Amino acid sequence: MNPILENYLQIRLDIICDEDRGRSNEACRTMMARFLSYENQWKDVNELYAEFHLRLYSGGLPVPSNEEYSLDLKLRDLTSLGADTYYIEGKTMGVKLNQAILIDYRRDDHHIEFFHYFFAFRISRMQQGVIETFLHYHLNKSFLGDRKKYFRFLTLLIADHSDVIGERKSFLTEWMNDELRGLDVTSSLAAKQPLKDHLTKKKLINIDDTAIHTIVANFKSSFLDDAEKLHDALAGNDIEQKLRFSGTAKNLIAIFWVLYQNGLINNSTDEVASWIVRTFDSSQKQDRKTIALSTAQKFMGMGTMFLDNSNWCKRLNKAFPTIK
Secondary structure: OOHHHHHHHOOEHHHHHHHOHHHOOHHHHHHHHHHHHHOOOOEEHHHHHHHHHHHHOOOOOOOOOOHHHHHHHHHHHHHHOOEEEEEEOOEEEEEEOOOOOEOOOOOOHHHHHHHHHHHHHHHHHOOHHHHHHHHHHHHHHOOOOOHHHHHHHHHHHHHHHHHHHHHHHHHHHHHHHHHOOOOOOOOHHHHHOOHHHHHHHHOOOOEOHHHHHHHHHHHHHHEOOOHHHHHHHHOOOOOOOOEEEOOOHHHHHHHHHHHHHOOOEOOOHHHHHHHHHHHEEEOOOOOOEEOOHHHHHHHHOOHHHHOOOOHHHHHHHHHOOOOO
16 A cells, blocks of 8 residues: 555544644544543643744744733644643643544554544545545454454444534445445355344344444443443453443443333343343442342342432433333
8 A cells, every 4th residue: 555545544643633624623622632641742831832932933932021921822822833721730731732643443442442533533524535445444454354343343433423424424334334244255145134134143132223322322431441342242242351330230230121121122131130240340449349140130120119219210211211
């Protein structure tokens, strides 16, 4: 592949900055600044301003009449040069956004989290003729040709960031159907069947796809693993290690009890309880706590007595307003 084209297809901050012409997208700027905080790139605004000044100006730093005016001048100057500034714990901090830093899907969980958003943002800003090349590139580069995993990633991407993807959503969906629909390429029958049909046959639990997206959208902050691992587990696929839920076993089980009551899980209560125990650990702190099968079976079988007036149950009612 042409090196210039390959550089352009990467998820890289300087390219994203260039595509956000005029730096008008506040959400994108905020995500870049958050990512750079994980990369330890934030600095005291005076230090950052001095670095900009040494590179871009001749002469000394401005000497305004008072300190407040000096700070205001620096903040405006930094913003015009592609930086964001924040007031944190009594300090004014700054960060240069336009840096050639790669967001690598396979590096760590922090990179995975931001890769989702910036992947969607790049699709929204690309010419449609380039998107197909972009999608093929990341299938092979970021996902090492794993079509099943890539399909799950793109499905989750559409569910979480459809507002970012915008009008490119229909093109992305069509590309997924055309390029990623067959799991077993050695079978002519399998190649003609949708990927979803094959996954359904192998599911450890059968949760409605819309319900999966609702859980990820409304409750992913309560899970201590990244959204893709959560989506994978909810899709009923084998997982290497249990996922962590940052709360009580009762609150965790309540989610799946509500799904069961709404007919969104096609399993018995005992099957659901067994799956929860195999799939999740609960913890009100960071420590793992195994969920007892007897506990899961008890709560799954309690009926309407299971719900109360807690804030958690109010969240469940809001996410699934048709609770029976």
